[in-house]
Amino acid sequence: MDDTPVPLLQISDLSVEFPTSAGxxxxxxxxxxxxxxxxxxxxxxxxxxxxxxTALAILRLVPSPGHIAGGEIRLRGEDLLAASEERIxxxxxxxxxxxFQEPMTALNPVFTIGQQITETIRRHQAKSAAEAxxxxxxxxxxxEIPEPQSRIxxxxxxxxGGMRQRAMIxxxxxxxxGILIADEPTTALDVTTxxxxxxxxxxxxxxxxxxxxxxxxxxxxxxxxxDRVMVMYAGRKVEEGSVAEVLARPGHPYTQGLxxxxxxxxxxxxxxxxxxxEIPGMVPALTGIGRGCVFAPRCSxxxxxxxxxxPSLFVVGEAHTAACWLAVEGPDRPEExxx
Amino acid sequence: xxxxxxEVENLEVHFRLRRPHLFAPAPIVHAVDGLSFAVxxxxxxxxxxxxxxxxxxTALAILRLVEPTGGSIRxxxxxxxxxxADSLRKLRRRMQIIFQDPYSSLNPRDRVGDIVEQPLQLLxxxxxxxxxxxxxxLFARVGLRPEQRALFPHQFSGGQRQRIGIARALAASxxxxxxxxxxxxxxxxxxxxxxxxxxxxxRELGLTYxxxxxxxxxxxxxxxxxxxxxxxxxxxxxxxxxxxxxxxHPYTVALLSADPVKDPAKxxxxxxxxxxxxxxxxxxPPAGCRFxxxxxxxxxxxxxxxxxxxxxxxxxxxxxxxxxxxxxxAVGPSMWAPAPAIAAAALQSSGPAIRPSA
Numbered sequence: 001m002d003d004t005p006v007p008l009l010q011i012s013d014l015s016v017e018f019p020t021s022a023g024x025x026x027x028x029x030x031x032x033x034x035x036x037x038x039x040x041x042x043x044x045x046x047x048x049x050x051x052x053x054t055a056l057a058i059l060r061l062v063p064s065p066g067h068i069a070g071g072e073i074r075l076r077g078e079d080l081l082a083a084s085e086e087r088i089x090x091x092x093x094x095x096x097x098x099x100f101q102e103p104m105t106a107l108n109p110v111f112t113i114g115q116q117i118t119e120t121i122r123r124h125q126a127k128s129a130a131e132a133x134x135x136x137x138x139x140x141x142x143x144e145i146p147e148p149q150s151r152i153x154x155x156x157x158x159x160x161g162g163m164r165q166r167a168m169i170x171x172x173x174x175x176x177x178g179i180l181i182a183d184e185p186t187t188a189l190d191v192t193t194x195x196x197x198x199x200x201x202x203x204x205x206x207x208x209x210x211x212x213x214x215x216x217x218x219x220x221x222x223x224x225x226x227d228r229v230m231v232m233y234a235g236r237k238v239e240e241g242s243v244a245e246v247l248a249r250p251g252h253p254y255t256q257g258l259x260x261x262x263x264x265x266x267x268x269x270x271x272x273x274x275x276x277x278e279i280p281g282m283v284p285a286l287t288g289i290g291r292g293c294v295f296a297p298r299c300s301x302x303x304x305x306x307x308x309x310x311p312s313l314f315v316v317g318e319a320h321t322a323a324c325w326l327a328v329e330g331p332d333r334p335e336e337x338x339x
Numbered sequence: 340x341x342x343x344x345x346e347v348e349n350l351e352v353h354f355r356l357r358r359p360h361l362f363a364p365a366p367i368v369h370a371v372d373g374l375s376f377a378v379x380x381x382x383x384x385x386x387x388x389x390x391x392x393x394x395x396x397t398a399l400a401i402l403r404l405v406e407p408t409g410g411s412i413r414x415x416x417x418x419x420x421x422x423x424a425d426s427l428r429k430l431r432r433r434m435q436i437i438f439q440d441p442y443s444s445l446n447p448r449d450r451v452g453d454i455v456e457q458p459l460q461l462l463x464x465x466x467x468x469x470x471x472x473x474x475x476x477l478f479a480r481v482g483l484r485p486e487q488r489a490l491f492p493h494q495f496s497g498g499q500r501q502r503i504g505i506a507r508a509l510a511a512s513x514x515x516x517x518x519x520x521x522x523x524x525x526x527x528x529x530x531x532x533x534x535x536x537x538x539x540x541x542r543e544l545g546l547t548y549x550x551x552x553x554x555x556x557x558x559x560x561x562x563x564x565x566x567x568x569x570x571x572x573x574x575x576x577x578x579x580x581x582x583x584x585x586x587x588h589p590y591t592v593a594l595l596s597a598d599p600v601k602d603p604a605k606x607x608x609x610x611x612x613x614x615x616x617x618x619x620x621x622x623x624p625p626a627g628c629r630f631x632x633x634x635x636x637x638x639x640x641x642x643x644x645x646x647x648x649x650x651x652x653x654x655x656x657x658x659x660x661x662x663x664x665x666x667x668x669a670v671g672p673s674m675w676a677p678a679p680a681i682a683a684a685a686l687q688s689s690g691p692a693i694r695p696s697a
Contacts, residue, residue, distance in 0.1 A: 046526045047497065146616060160617045161390065190389045190553045192614050195597035199613065217526040220599030261531045263556035265598045269580055273538055276560065278531035282496055 006077040008211055009035040009058070009096075009179060014071035016050075016057055016235075018286075025286040027053050027066060029235045035179065040205065040212040042226030042243065044219060044258060048283045050235040051215045055181045058213075059096060060088050075179075094124040097172040101184035103164035107156040113140075113167045114152035120174040139170040142207075143200060162193035169200065176208055183215045198224045220262045223247060231255045234284055234294040237313065241320030251314075251322030253299050254279070293325070301326055343377040344415055344515055344547045345384075345401065350374040351409035352393070352400050356622075369621050370396040372571035373410070375648075378515075378564075383541065383548040385562030387555055387594065389618055393571040394551045398517045401549065402434055403427060414515070432462040435508040439520035441500035445492040451503050452478075452488025458510040477506040481536060498529035505536065509544070517549045522557060534560060555594050559583055567591050570621055570629040573648060577655040587657040587671035590630050612672065628660070636661055636675060 016028040028050045035041050043051045056062050058073055060080065073080040075095060080088065100106035108116060117136040121127055127135065133152070140148035143166040156164055165185060172180055182201070186194040202225065205212060214226055222229050222243060229246050231239040231254065239252040250256040260277035281298040292307040293299070299306065305325055313321040314328050352371040358364070371393040378384040386394045399405045401412055403419060412419040414434060422430060435458070438444035445454055452474055459470045475485040481502040492500055501521060508516050518537065522530040534557065540546060552558050558565055559579060566576040567590060575588040586592050593612040614633055619625055628646050631637040640660055648658040651669035663670045 046528050144615075162617060191555070191597040192389055192594060193617075194599075195613060196615065198599075217528070218599075219527070224599050258528060261527045262599075263527075263530070263534075263554075263560055265556045265559055265583060265595055267583065269559070269583065273560070275538070276531040276535050278535055279528045280532075282498065282529070 007034040007074075008037050008039075008076060010072070010074040011054075011058070012072045012074075014054070014057060014073065015069040016053055016062055016066055017069040018066040020287055022285070023287040026289065027235050027286055028057065030071065031232075031235075031237055032071075033230055033237070033240065035211050035213060037178070038205070038209045038211055039228065040214060040226045042214045042216065042222040042229040043232060044216055044222055044229060045232035046217055046283050048234075048286075049232040051232050052183055053235075054232070055098060055183050055213065055215055058181065059092050059098065061092075090124070093120050093172075093177070094175045095177055096179040096181065097175070097177040098181040098183065099165070099168045099172045099185050102188050103161065103168045104156060106168060107164060109156055112153050112155055113159070113171075117152075117167075117171045117174055120171055124175045135174070136170070139174060140167070142173070142204070143167070143170045145170070161189055162196060165189060165193075165197055166200065169197075169204070173204065173208065173210070176210075178211060179213065180210045181213045181215070184217070185214070186221065187216070187218070194221075201225060218262060219247075219258050220264070231258070234289065235286055236294060236323070238295065238324070239320075239322040240313070241317060241322075245317055245320045249317060249320075251316035251320065251327050252295075252324045253301050253326070254295050255322070293323075341416060342379055344380045345378040345549065346413040347377070347397075347401065347410070348375050348413075349410035350397065350400060350407055350412060352396050352405060353408045366622055369571050369624055371400065371407075372624070374566075374568075374571075374573055375410075376566055376573065376576060378547055378549060380514075380547055381541075381545050382563040383550050383561050385550045385552065385558040385565040386568055387552055387558050387565060388568035389553060391570075391618060391621065392568045393621070394553075394568050395519055397568075398436070398519050398549060398551050402431070402436055402517060404436075428462070432458075432511045433513050434515040434517065435511065435513040436517040436519060437501070437504050437508050437521045440524050441497050441504055442492075442524075444504055445500055447492050450489055450491060451495070454492075454503060455488075455506045455510055458507060462511045473510065474506075477509055480509070480540070481506045482532075496529075497525050498532055501525060501529075501533050502536070505533075505540070509540065512544075513546070515547045515549065517551070519551045520553070521550075523552065523554065530557070537561065555583075556598055567594065570618055570624050572629060573656075573658065574630065575655075575657045575659075576648070577657075581652065581655040585652075585655075585669070585671055586673075587651055587655065587662045587669055588630075588659050589634050589636055589661075589672045592672045593633075628658070636672065 012032045013030045014028055015030055018025040018027055031054060043054060045051050057068055062068060068081060114133065114136050117139060118132040121132040121135055137148050137152055140152060145151050145163055145166050159167060186197050189197065216222060226243050229243050230237055231252060233254050239246065239255045246255060250259055257279040279298055284294065291310060293310055296302045296306045303325065311323045311325045313323045316322045316327045350371055351373055354368040354370055356366045356368065374397060386397060388394050396405060400407045407420055414430060417430065455474050455477055456470050459465050459473060474488060478485045478488060483502055522533050525533060541548060550558065550561050562579060564578050565582050566573045567588065569590050575591050586595055589612055593614045596612050612635060619632055625632050627643045628641045631641040646658045646660050648656050651657050651662055651664060
């Protein structure tokens with residue numbers, strides 16, 4: 001028997017393409033990663049970097065005319081790309097579930113939250129309506145919605161933003177999935193509610209042992225919740241490592257930029273207002289990306305070689321890789337250079 | 340010329356809802372309830388609070404985009420609340436607004452050059468040629484290329500759209516710009532670009548900002564003076580150094596606690612108050628201190644007596660019964676002993692957790 005356990009989720013060389021009038025857009029370009037049991041993996045990057053598309057691809061929900069152009073998605077060894085439509089419907093909401101950024105648009109406005117949660121339960125489990133309702137009530141209690149007995153019969157518009165997000169989490173956890181994909185779960189919320197949702201996710205993770213894929217544009221959220229982080233840019237993975245390692249020693253200039261952009265409340269205040277670190281420019285169009293590093297046009301450390309050849313992922317530390325030529329070319333690590 | 344560009348006194352905005360039935364009294368939303376503050380020329384004044392605390396209503400009331408139901412707003416000595424439509428239009432040349440959502444605040448059918456030109460058409464008597472030149476200048480100033488004027492909003496990213504919104508607000512050379520959550524809809528990487536732009540424009544043009552946000556880290560970077568709002572009232576108002584260095588109101592400490600930590604290892608070092616649940620409805624704000632229903636320190640008097648906003652230290656105002664003055668220094672929650680009931684609650688995961696500072 002093989003001693004190495006089959007990973008919970010293994011993605012290899014996943015590519016997603018969209019045909020556009022300007023040519024084929026490589027929305028995901030050979031993305032590979034694994035997710036272990038009970039682990040929280042953060043995926044971070046700007047809008048349009050492909051992080052949400054990765055989540056949709058895992059559930060085989062890539063919107064048309066886009067399609068998965070290559071690669072493998074294995075759930076406990078089972079090839080999801082080869083699975084039947086019927087089988088993938090069993091996986092969605094049961095083995096892998098997802099919560100979305102804007103709970104107002106992700107919940108159905110014409111059904112009560114109780115109806116929406118019980119629908120999920122009854123789709124996957126042989127439970128009577130009464131049993132499913134009792135389970136839904138229990139879930140609302142688990143996500144700390146006050147007065148669950150009356151809230152269960154309310155419609156999404158009757159709940160506050162924070163409570164809607166809690167209801168979404170309750171629905172996602174209905175069948176105790178092994179994997180929860182959280183796509184910007186707190187971005188639309190107030191800071192105080194954000195903190196509550198992070199606390200809740202931490203608690204639920206401890207209680208149910210759910211593995212989480214946390215998708216966000218904010219490195220602050222990664223520091224709050226994730227164990228490991230994968231940084232994406234223009235449909236590619238540019239860095240991966242443990243959160244502690246990546247926060248302390250970012251190997252890619254883009255990661256470094258993302259870290260510097262996060263504003264924190266500072267206890268020491270300079271009198272003069274400092275200019276904030278920013279990443280100049282914006283994400284490139286995904287059609288007609290030429291040779292060379294995709295980040296080169298925005299990179300402050302760019303060298304001639306960067307424009308000629310695209311870097312592959314180099315090992316920069318223990319279980320820490322970065323796709324940057326600076327990571328290999330001598331002792332001049334990016335963070336030691338001044339901008 | 341007075342030092343303050345904007346003086347708001349006892350501002351009150353109440354919305355009357357529809358009667359539930361014919362003989363019932365109309366429910367009243369107490370959106371803004373007796374707000375007073377002044378904004379000095381060339382500085383930035385921040386208003387922070389959660390959704391529904393009345394911060395955006397305050398912003399709109401100052402521009403009279405909603406009608407105040409009480410109090411006064413003086414802009415450069417002129418009483419804004421008393422103006423007729425014609426004088427109000429003249430005054431609006433001098434006070435402009437940047438909205439939160441760069442998608443819904445630009446008309447998708449207009450070319451962006453026309454969007455930026457509209458305030459010039461409506462509020463100034465510039466000749467068409469001069470207007471075109473001004474639009475070009477504005478595009479360059481906010482970091483867009485002049486030839487992009489002919490494009491439509493959907494051809495721009497979120498950050499670029501917010502630049503267009505800023506150019507439109509700048510067009511008629513205003514003195515005051517109300518920024519209503521200008522970066523909260525943007526990616527962090529783009530937020531920094533827009534904040535840097537706002538700071539640079541203020542320095543170059545001597546602008547005065549009224550900056551509305553729910554994010555204390557953003558406000559700390561931009562603002563000279565800050566008011567923290569809760570359910571329609573100011574609970575604390577102070578200069579930047581005072582508010583962040585010595586926060587006095589438990590609600591301010593709670594907002595500061597919610598800020599994500601930079602370093603996961605230091606998670607528990609700061610005094611933290613974690614709020615549970617949502618703020619009560621402004622339809623029936625709680626009696627006494629409006630924060631008492633969520634405050635871990637609330638005592639009997641907090642439930643009955645409304646705390647007045649008082650000057651605890653020079654320039655540092657707070658509305659809380661529990662703030663003590665110890666010599667020259669006011670003592671905030673970080674130095675209060677946690678009440679016994681709270682210490683017990685902190686052990687439960689759902690209760691308000693208070694951890695003393697290191």
